[in-house]
Amino acid sequence: ERGQWHLSNSREKLAEHLKATGGKVITRFPPEPNGYLHIGHAKAMFVDFGYAENVGGECILRFDDTNPEAEKQEYIDHIEDIVGWMGYKPSKVTHSAHYFQQLYEYAVKLIETGNAFVDHQTAEEVKLYREERRPSPWRNRPVQESLKLFEDMRAGLIDEGKACLRMKMDHKNENYNMFDLVAYRIKFMPHPITGEAWCIYPTYDYTHCLVDAIENITHSLCTLEFESRRASYYWLLHVLGTYKPLVWEYARLGITYNVLSKRKLKKLVTEGHVSGWDDPRLLTLAGLRRRGARPQAIKNMCREIGITRNETEIPLHKLDYHIRADLDTAAERVLAVLKPLKLVLTNLPEDYSHTVEAKLFPSNPDSGTYPVPLSRVVYIEETDFKEADPDKALKAPGRPGEKKEKFFGMAPGKECVLKYAGLVMCTGLRKEGDKLVEVHGEFQPLKAGQKLPKGVLSWVGQATPGREPPRFEARLYDRLFNTASVADTGEDWLEDLNPKSLITVEGAMATPRLAAAAVGDKFQLERLGFFCVDPDSMPGKLVINRTCTLKADYNK
Ligand code: ATP
Ligand code: MG
Ligand code: MG
Known part of the structure; x- marks a missing residue:
């Protein structure tokens, strides 16, 4: 059986699964609510929702919320809103947190079957021992001891950092991700969904595969950085004897002259380099919406680049092209003058x-x-x-x-x-x-x-x-960074911000039709580009964003 277990689904498990799904394809889109979604997530949605749609299946929107320190209700609300804006209809909306009790019970079972232990190594020790492929000194402690300590962890009797639950995997394995990953850690921190109910939280590695199995996901589609975690994904489902979804990976999307990681986006937002998560210069979906792009353009770009396994950065002008082509048929023309x-x-x-x-x-x-x-x-x-x-x-x-x-x-x-x-x-x-x-x-x-x-x-x-005539403020945007591959600039990436990424033109003049426009309305201002009315507009003060110019700029 060994070596094959990751492919095997026992006959009974498969029968149970089929009864639950009726043979339907079920996928999930699993964002962590620790920031706003970006265009990379649009690709993930294109894959997750798109695949399900194409084969008459369904896709669940699942909040992968196991890190309460980073997660917020604001992000949860935003994600639901923006998924809807993209035109996707989840068959249901779930949270990993909905399954905390079930996950806890699985963890107890893991300990009972000798597949997990409570560890007391510090984070640095764990790291060092893993590098040296040495087992934790606590690895072979008696099952009863681990059960008792895990209960104490759950009851809040052990301090943060003083204990964690680790899976007893295979520390001799070639794959680093098979070496006794952490399953639970102590965090005295309320959670946006479960409030004060828990002070231990499961990790991504422990949670993701189990919730996939619980939700009867048929195809668990994710980005390539998870490929090396496939082994641990199947290991856990195997030792717990659950049904096993199919896992398949695809390349992450990157776009030139931009950053897409939430960590970097958050830094730009919190340090005030941009006006917020929805700043039109960001490739967040909220930013693209505010700038005037339509969801169809984003989907068209995803379709064009395809779902491949090679990691490449897509040139920004390709995104611009799709935004422009989509607006060209949709946005009515209007006369206006920027510098009268x-x-x-x-x-x-x-x-x-x-x-x-x-x-x-x-x-x-x-x-x-x-x-x-x-x-x-x-x-x-x-x-x-x-x-x-x-x-x-x-x-x-x-x-x-x-x-x-x-x-x-x-x-x-x-x-x-x-x-x-x-x-x-x-x-x-x-x-x-x-x-x-x-x-x-x-x-x-x-x-x-x-x-x-x-x-x-x-x-x-x-x-x-x-x-x-009525005046308005026009906001003209250029690329946010001066370097094509911002990821290659290491920790100095902020130094490559383009100081001229926003040019504000005050005193532009509108024809009455433009002056009467509402927030979100899209136009082509003849010869000037495609524009969209910004939510900063107030009665008597119209603000409009240039979504894109009329001609391609291949330097982007
Ligand atoms: P980030 O580093 O931006 O936080 P993440 O992978 O941690 O990315 P999640 O909220 O966990 O963000 O992602 C939800 C889903 O979207 C996952 O399946 C993830 O693989 C996918 N995803 C995230 N970023 C990209 C990207 N740039 N291209 C394609 N898919 C992505
Ligand atoms: Mg994630
Ligand atoms: Mg992340």
Whole structure:
């Protein structure tokens, strides 16, 4: 039997299991509620929920909550919320803590069958002895003694650190994870679910496989770092004679210019390097949601990269690509100006007040429209105007290898299209000192069949002549770190934070449609990128996040 036990499921156990599942595939997604979920967890959900969905099975959301010092109700609530946001419906929501009594009884059985003992080595001694493959001096103490001490541990009669329960595995094994792992430790600490009921808590290694067996999980899918723990997983189920799930591992997801471990994310949050777990620069799911990404984009990326066993970091631009492609079909277009420059249409009267119809999806002739006020004073993008037309310089001979970019914006003497409205011939400008204050132009409505200049400008008009359009704050994001592989920078990883990862633009101008948007609404601001209304918005103060630009940046 030895050597085969990890594959064998006794006939009776399998029959019991089949009766419980009805032959259905049951998976679980087992987050520890010690932080917010990140995009790596989205991959895990894609595997756990996705596999079950594909084969008509079910997936349990199980909080793997065996470390009360790190776990919080806030995290539990958030995880349930964000799993729902991703569009996954767990067949039930459970906690490892729900099984603490059953796990305790299994531990007593382990001791009784000579498969566990109470140990008194310190953490350092355990580590040293394990490295030297030496057994603990307490390993062969009488069963009765261990039973009594374990009861004392449970009753709170032994101090923290003075005793633990260890599994009596195989300290001669090649696999470090077979060397008498700790099953229970003493922690005088309340638990978010069980409160003060327990002062001993089971470890991950002890709990995970047992709860998988108790919940009749058919496929226990996890990341590759657990591969070396497969042996201990099956060892424990074997000695306790339970049913054995199938275990299968896949590669963890990493993304360039970011960190994904909860330990690092927590440090960024608690030390104030970002505004919170949902800072749009983080690849937490809450951050991605706030930034404006939709769950489908995240799932599409997971599908594209596939479920493989080779560990690679996915380039950030791949995630951007999926977010952009998904929003492209979903987010209606709207005109807005980030850095407004006043343009006076001098041939229109002071009280001129019209509306033009702008397209929700310009590339689709049948898409609907929304009204944009057109007035004598409109605002264009500051970067769309140049006092001296660089196009003229284009005609002059360049230096060898010089790349000249064509300028399609406005310049004195040049004609441009004011998008959806008409043509403007730039006739002049007004300066105060060195500062450009306004540009002047003459406006002409578009005529059918007319040949148009190449330059097309985004703009915003005044709904009430003489009154400025509503302003908003735009938050533009860049990658959070300057180094592609942050994991390779060791403990100095914080030094690689990009100081310009957030650029706040105040005083951007909105068309009325954008000004009336609600938190979470998503738009493409024409030419500027995809944006999403931020929860920091208040009546009279709109804040919007740039989710992504319109063009890929392959340097990410
Ligand atoms: P972290 O180091 O971020 O805390 P973790 O593995 O401790 O990660 P858990 O909450 O225990 O986080 O993870 C729940 C599930 O999500 C586990 O099955 C785990 O393997 C999986 N998971 C966590 N991070 C990733 C990742 N980067 N890629 C794929 N799966 C992941
Ligand atoms: Mg974990
Ligand atoms: Mg962890």
